[in-house]
Amino acid sequence: MEEKENVALDTVPKVFWNAVNTRKNKTAMREKDLGIWQSISWREYGDKAKYVGLALNSLGLNKNDVVSIASEGIPEWLFTDLGVICVGGISSGVYTTDSSSQVEYLVNDSKTNFYFAENEEQLDKILEVRENCPSLKKIIIYDLEGLHDFSDPQVISFSELIKLGESIDKNNPDLFESLMAKVSPEDIAILVYTSGTTGPSKGAMISNKNIVYQINTGINIFKPQENDEQLSFLPLCHILERTVSVMYPLQTAAVINFAESIDTVPENIREVSPTGFIAVPRIWEKFYSSITITMKDATFIGKAFYKFAISVGSKRKDYILNGEPVPFTTQLLFGFCDQFVLKNIKKLLGLNNCRYALSGAAPISPELIDWYLSIGLDMREGWGMTETAGIGTAFYSREIKKGCVGRAIDGSEVQIAKDGEILFRGPGVFCGYLNKPEQTKETIIDGWLHTGDVGHLDNSGNLKITDRKKDIIITAGGKNISPSEIENELKFSAFISDAVVIGDKRKFLSCLIMIDEENVMKFAQDHDVPFSNFESLCKSKEIIDLIQLEVHQVNKKFANVEQVKKFTLIDVQLTAEDDELTPTMKLKRKFINQKYTNIIEAMYKTA
Numbered sequence: 001m002e003e004k005e006n007v008a009l010d011t012v013p014k015v016f017w018n019a020v021n022t023r024k025n026k027t028a029m030r031e032k033d034l035g036i037w038q039s040i041s042w043r044e045y046g047d048k049a050k051y052v053g054l055a056l057n058s059l060g061l062n063k064n065d066v067v068s069i070a071s072e073g074i075p076e077w078l079f080t081d082l083g084v085i086c087v088g089g090i091s092s093g094v095y096t097t098d099s100s101s102q103v104e105y106l107v108n109d110s111k112t113n114f115y116f117a118e119n120e121e122q123l124d125k126i127l128e129v130r131e132n133c134p135s136l137k138k139i140i141i142y143d144l145e146g147l148h149d150f151s152d153p154q155v156i157s158f159s160e161l162i163k164l165g166e167s168i169d170k171n172n173p174d175l176f177e178s179l180m181a182k183v184s185p186e187d188i189a190i191l192v193y194t195s196g197t198t199g200p201s202k203g204a205m206i207s208n209k210n211i212v213y214q215i216n217t218g219i220n221i222f223k224p225q226e227n228d229e230q231l232s233f234l235p236l237c238h239i240l241e242r243t244v245s246v247m248y249p250l251q252t253a254a255v256i257n258f259a260e261s262i263d264t265v266p267e268n269i270r271e272v273s274p275t276g277f278i279a280v281p282r283i284w285e286k287f288y289s290s291i292t293i294t295m296k297d298a299t300f301i302g303k304a305f306y307k308f309a310i311s312v313g314s315k316r317k318d319y320i321l322n323g324e325p326v327p328f329t330t331q332l333l334f335g336f337c338d339q340f341v342l343k344n345i346k347k348l349l350g351l352n353n354c355r356y357a358l359s360g361a362a363p364i365s366p367e368l369i370d371w372y373l374s375i376g377l378d379m380r381e382g383w384g385m386t387e388t389a390g391i392g393t394a395f396y397s398r399e400i401k402k403g404c405v406g407r408a409i410d411g412s413e414v415q416i417a418k419d420g421e422i423l424f425r426g427p428g429v430f431c432g433y434l435n436k437p438e439q440t441k442e443t444i445i446d447g448w449l450h451t452g453d454v455g456h457l458d459n460s461g462n463l464k465i466t467d468r469k470k471d472i473i474i475t476a477g478g479k480n481i482s483p484s485e486i487e488n489e490l491k492f493s494a495f496i497s498d499a500v501v502i503g504d505k506r507k508f509l510s511c512l513i514m515i516d517e518e519n520v521m522k523f524a525q526d527h528d529v530p531f532s533n534f535e536s537l538c539k540s541k542e543i544i545d546l547i548q549l550e551v552h553q554v555n556k557k558f559a560n561v562e563q564v565k566k567f568t569l570i571d572v573q574l575t576a577e578d579d580e581l582t583p584t585m586k587l588k589r590k591f592i593n594q595k596y597t598n599i600i601e602a603m604y605k606t607a
Helices: 012-023 042-058 075-084 100-110 122-131 158-171 175-181 209-223 239-247 262-272 281-296 302-323 328-349 368-376 437-443 482-492 517-526 534-539 542-554 589-595 596-603
Strands: 027-033 036-043 066-070 089-092 112-117 138-141 153-155 187-193 205-206 230-231 255-258 278-280 354-360 379-381 384-387 389-395 415-417 421-425 448-457 462-468 497-503 510-516 566-569
Touching: 012 042, 012 075, 012 389, 027 075, 036 042, 042 075, 042 158, 042 175, 066 075, 066 100, 066 122, 075 089, 075 175, 075 187, 075 239, 089 100, 089 389, 100 112, 100 122, 100 239, 112 122, 122 138, 138 158, 153 158, 158 175, 175 368, 187 209, 187 239, 205 209, 209 239, 209 389, 209 542, 230 239, 230 262, 230 278, 239 384, 239 389, 255 328, 262 281, 262 328, 262 421, 278 281, 281 302, 281 328, 281 354, 281 368, 302 328, 302 368, 354 368, 354 517, 368 379, 368 482, 379 497, 384 497, 415 448, 437 448, 448 542, 462 482, 482 497, 482 510, 482 542, 497 589, 510 517, 510 596, 517 542, 589 596
Parallel strands: 027 255, 066 089, 066 112, 089 187, 112 138, 138 153, 230 255, 278 354, 354 379, 510 566
Antiparallel strands: 027 036, 187 205, 384 389, 415 421, 421 448, 448 462, 497 510
């Protein structure tokens, strides 16, 4: 991207406005409307953000005031986000799955002045609790469907807000840029509330300086090219999606395509065919699972070609992982396999144009990374957290090492404490937790962020994460065990969607397993296993035996003390709406342990 001479792009507003002025009528984002992808230019992006910022400023938004956004990923989210930041406000995302009581907590904790609600459902939540939210000035609605007869003095539509901002801009055309000029690198730009796996959410304060550092560092990791395309589908409240879909494109100029919903991601990704794709492990697991099941129905010749192509791809992958040149014959064979087999697999997944793929936000099975590398995808694993303002470690180009999450990004450092905890230091480290000075002091000590993750560094500085410090299981025999390693191996099975290993202060490990409904149902139909619903499927002897075989295969990879001796199938399918999962689909281990106490105890009573 071309930069203006002698202009230090050291704040988000400056980076954003430079992008708008440089790219003008080029496409910034797309969304689907009535089945057709509609483009939005950088000029429109800039105008809408400007009007939002000016309107809020006229309604009483002062510098460092908080604006909350409760919406799925849509263009209006970005217009609001950048508009708020540009006039010196602080933008805070609210998960659409949050309850009204959670909304009340977030609004009061952040002293939110303006609340953006996507639709009637999100509006109902804030209306239910607004009497308990004294800081709230106005509520703005994006989608008025079902609300045309609704009237409330505190509530206005997004279109009304835009008209107000447009009017202010006409009367005072220099106001927006003068407000942007007052924003400094040290000013807080966004609040990101932690997903709350262990208790009430904490608002992580992330500055303009933090974000600009992430933007500049990301370029060296992903090597953007002209006409890059991305698909946005995770909640924009989450730091990973916020960084990738909102902040990075300000520098890379990648076009952001908004998925219609999480359920349409497989369809939308095939339509968009992104050049880069970043997702959480659960998405990568589902993609792999879909191919595994598809191949079960393939012809004998189809299966043989697939097996051969994967074996060739695996050999090529081994050379790459070892840092060795790929022999000519292996590369030639891979080219043949890619042309006639692997390219079709990538096309089926929508990843045929994908230059790089990244898994983040939670651990992923090394075997899964292997498979994606074997089909010719530049698959990498990275690590970061809300408190690092995004990516903390990553692999640059092809420096991939299986089981590791890369080295510290440029300008940052990682070290390991005596107890194995990962410590992180760099310009991306957040500014602390809002209203929680004591927890901030416990988290940032002498400039080092205490991450709560446990791991170690290899001789090349690559980080391997063992688990969350609080999740390490210490058995009755005193053995320290990382449950995530075992769980990731189990989830590599096409028949297992989730697993929670139990065993702290116990004589052996047990496991709660959630089956993959679609794949297990197909197995049942193919093998004439009778069932009437999902619950009966989980109780079927044939299905229990099927999962027992999967557990047995995984146990072979671990020492005796690390093997799962007993398991129970949980007859529910978890979604982001469930209390057991965070909105980014991470398991709340403590909550699950409490909810299924009786089932867990039963596995040990019968021992």
